[in-house]
Amino acid sequence: MTKYTAKRLPRQTGPAGWNTILPEQPVLPVLEQDLTVDITVIGGGFAGLSAARRLHQLDPSLKIAVVEAGRYADSSAGRNSGFMIDLPHDLSSDNYAGDGLEADRAAIAQNRRAIGFANEVAAESQMPDEIFDPCGKYNAAATRAGDKHNRDYVEHLKRLGEPCAFLDKTQIHEITGSPHYTSGVFCPGTVMLQPAGYIRGLSQLLAGQIDVFENTPATGFERQGNGWQVMTPKGKIATGTVVLANNGHLESFGFYQRQLMHICLYASITERLTDQQIKTLGGQPRWGVTPADPMGTSVRRISGSYGDRILIRTCASFHPTIETSPMRVRNAGWVHDRKFAERFPHLNGVRMEHRWAGMLCLSRNGSAAFGELDQGVFSACCQNGLGTARGTLQGMGIAELIVQGKSDIADHFLAQPEMPKLPPEPFAALGANTYLMWKEWRSGKE
Numbered sequence: 048m049t050k051y052t053a054k055r056l057p058r059q060t061g062p063a064g065w066n067t068i069l070p071e072q073p074v075l076p077v078l079e080q081d082l083t084v085d086i087t088v089i090g091g092g093f094a095g096l097s098a099a100r101r102l103h104q105l106d107p108s109l110k111i112a113v114v115e116a117g118r119y120a121d122s123s124a125g126r127n128s129g130f131m132i133d134l135p136h137d138l139s140s141d142n143y144a145g146d147g148l149e150a151d152r153a154a155i156a157q158n159r160r161a162i163g164f165a166n167e168v169a170a171e172s173q174m175p176d177e178i179f180d181p182c183g184k185y186n187a188a189a190t191r192a193g194d195k196h197n198r199d200y201v202e203h204l205k206r207l208g209e210p211c212a213f214l215d216k217t218q219i220h221e222i223t224g225s226p227h228y229t230s231g232v233f234c235p236g237t238v239m240l241q242p243a244g245y246i247r248g249l250s251q252l253l254a255g256q257i258d259v260f261e262n263t264p265a266t267g268f269e270r271q272g273n274g275w276q277v278m279t280p281k282g283k284i285a286t287g288t289v290v291l292a293n294n295g296h297l298e299s300f301g302f303y304q305r306q307l308m309h310i311c312l313y314a315s316i317t318e319r320l321t322d323q324q325i326k327t328l329g330g331q332p333r334w335g336v337t338p339a340d341p342m343g344t345s346v347r348r349i350s351g352s353y354g355d356r357i358l359i360r361t362c363a364s365f366h367p368t369i370e371t372s373p374m375r376v377r378n379a380g381w382v383h384d385r386k387f388a389e390r391f392p393h394l395n396g397v398r399m400e401h402r403w404a405g406m407l408c409l410s411r412n413g414s415a416a417f418g419e420l421d422q423g424v425f426s427a428c429c430q431n432g433l434g435t436a437r438g439t440l441q442g443m444g445i446a447e448l449i450v451q452g453k454s455d456i457a458d459h460f461l462a463q464p465e466m467p468k469l470p471p472e473p474f475a476a477l478g479a480n481t482y483l484m485w486k487e488w489r490s491g492k493e
């Protein structure tokens with residue numbers, strides 16, 4: 048009998064800062080009895096929740112269950128920096144540009160479909176703009192090399208026919224209040240999410256329509272008749288179809304062995320700024336900056352009912368075990384403090400209130416882990432870093448593939464080349480961590 052057992056379950060390091068700064072989280076049920084459904088979605092991040100919503104949209108008569116190992120918005124879905132980006136964002140390139148104009152145009156069109164889908168979620172859930180803000184982002188530089196990246200990026204965007212604006216040092220200073228940056232590119236199509244607020248909102252929206260469980264890890268699933276039986280600690284689900292939307296933990300069930308790269312990113316968020324600190328800081332109350340060099344530091348200034356705060360996101364490490372350690376979070380925290388001081392020397396004395404780590408999943412060639420892996424077992428995983436948009440898109444695509452048998456989103460992912468294998472351990476981890484350290488060092492002040 049075919050059986051897939053989870054070799055490991057997700058373990059988070061540090062609090063999901065975005066979730067922690069929101070008011071107490073509404074509780075969703077734990078699965079505590081046996082259940083029969085048509086489709087079970089494993090994983091309640093961007094991909095899983097989007098898959099569940101799209102399945103329900105396509106066929107409201109389907110019985111659907113989502114099982115999430117932890118609490119909603121406690122995983123990477125609530126740990127990311129919240130840039131839902133429409134433009135090409137190739138983290139492995141030097142300046143985010145993709146493979147060429149046609150490929151980039153196709154990627155932009157798809158990312159915008161994902162953003163459109165999220166926009167409908169935000170409207171239906173009446174999310175305020177402190178949770179879902181279609182305000183654009185800035186690509187900011189702090190060195191001559193970064194300025195050149197920014198100018199090249201503007202040229203590339205112009206060739207694509209994309210609106211953007213180059214900002215000089217004074218203009219980017221006026222927006223961020225930081226004297227650190229030497230230039231910026233405004234990219235108007237990015238939505239800035241409070242990611243935990245968005246994921247909470249989407250899970251609550253679905254909870255009124257389908258079965259949505261939290262603190263309910265799928266520990267395995269096995270063939271049962273024409274369908275599958277999904278095991279969780281307190282109940283089993285008999286289901287026709289399984290959708291794996293658990294990103295890097297797809298590998299924990301034995302799929303895509305040695306093909307997925309598990310990268311950990313680190314972030315810190317300040318305490319609430321005082322009125323005096325807000326005045327000293329200057330600039331606009333909300334903005335998001337991605338670095339001109341993809342391995343540099345992302346920064347966000349947020350303002351809302353959760354306070355006025357600044358988020359710093361930098362440092363990366365590779366972990367085949369899909370988890371990091373508190374010591375690494377602490378070490379990354381020192382780097383965050385240094386990056387904060389470089390950018391905001393006038394905010395001396397502001398403390399970081401929360402620090403955390405989160406996993407993301409990449410493949411060596413940027414392909415997704417998408418499609419039917421076994422009869423009635425589908426995957427929508429490996430978002431290659433841009434999971435808010437690509438995870439949403441994969442969720443939509445997998446739902447369309449299951450219900451309609453075909454869709455152009457699914458066709459795009461199914462046509463991607465196979466992922467190459469990684470070198471065996473310990474060489475993969477040694478090689479990847481050395482490469483990441485070199486790229487971080489090279490990104491310098493960016």
Ligand SMILES: Cc1cc2nc3c(=O)[nH]c(=O)nc-3n(C[C@H](O)[C@H](O)[C@H](O)COP(=O)(O)OP(=O)(O)OC[C@H]3O[C@@H](n4cnc5c(N)ncnc54)[C@H](O)[C@@H]3O)c2cc1C
Binds near residue numbers: 117405438
């Ligand atoms: C610090 C940081 C900053 C980032 N910044 C950005 C950004 O600005 N923009 C962007 O687009 N992306 C960003 N990312 C990446 C983004 O967070 C991920 O790509 C995205 O969360 C992937 O979505 P997903 O739904 O595929 O996976 P996840 O969000 O990881 O969701 C998968 C879910 O599956 C659950 N799960 C796993 N195993 C099981 C199981 N056995 N049973 C039940 N549930 C299970 C997990 O608990 C998790 O909730 C960042 C990531 C980090 C860590």
